[in-house]
Amino acid sequence: MTPHALLLATAALIALAAGPAGAAPAAKPAKACFSARNVSNYAVVDDRTLNIRVGGRDVYQLDLMGVCPDLPSQNRIAIKSRGASFICSPLDATIIAGGPFGRTERCEVRGLRKLTPEEIAALPSRDRP
Structure with a gap:
């Protein structure tokens, strides 16, 4: 291969690796x-899943680390944030539900996800907060 051909081949490979011209890196x-x-x-989906409404439009789905058996029968729950006042990851939140005989049940959060407007619209009415 001539030096000129090698230079062109190298430039072509670099261009392919860089992606389409003018494309911004994926955000x-x-x-x-x-x-x-x-x-x-x-809205309690089941004893491991909870959908919460934040403000007027946002809905987040919280997946719990384990079964939280008293959650489906609760009229009120609390969401406690750890450390900072904002919840940005599953480790930042604990669900507190009242158990039988006045005891409280602490349910650790394993997953936290903001639902899209399409996902919110697709929720059955019983699962929509």
């Missing part, structure tokens, strides 16, 4: 954070 999705004080409603 990471913005981290969705909310304040526990802004939670206005909730």
Whole structure:
């Protein structure tokens, strides 16, 4: 291969690796954070999943680390944030539900995800906060 051909081949490989011309690097999705004080409603999906409404439009789905057996029978729950006032990751939140005989049950959060408007619209009415 001539030096000129080698140079062209190298330039072509670099261009392919860089992606389409003018393409911006893929942006990471913005981290969705909310304040526990802004939670206005909730819906218990099952003893491991909770949907919460934050403000007027946002809905977050919380997946719990384990079974939280008293959660489906609760009329009220609390969401406690650890450390900072904002909940940005599953480690920032604990669900507190009242158990039988006045005891409280602490349910650790394993997953936290902001639902899209399409996902919110697709929720069955019983699962929509």
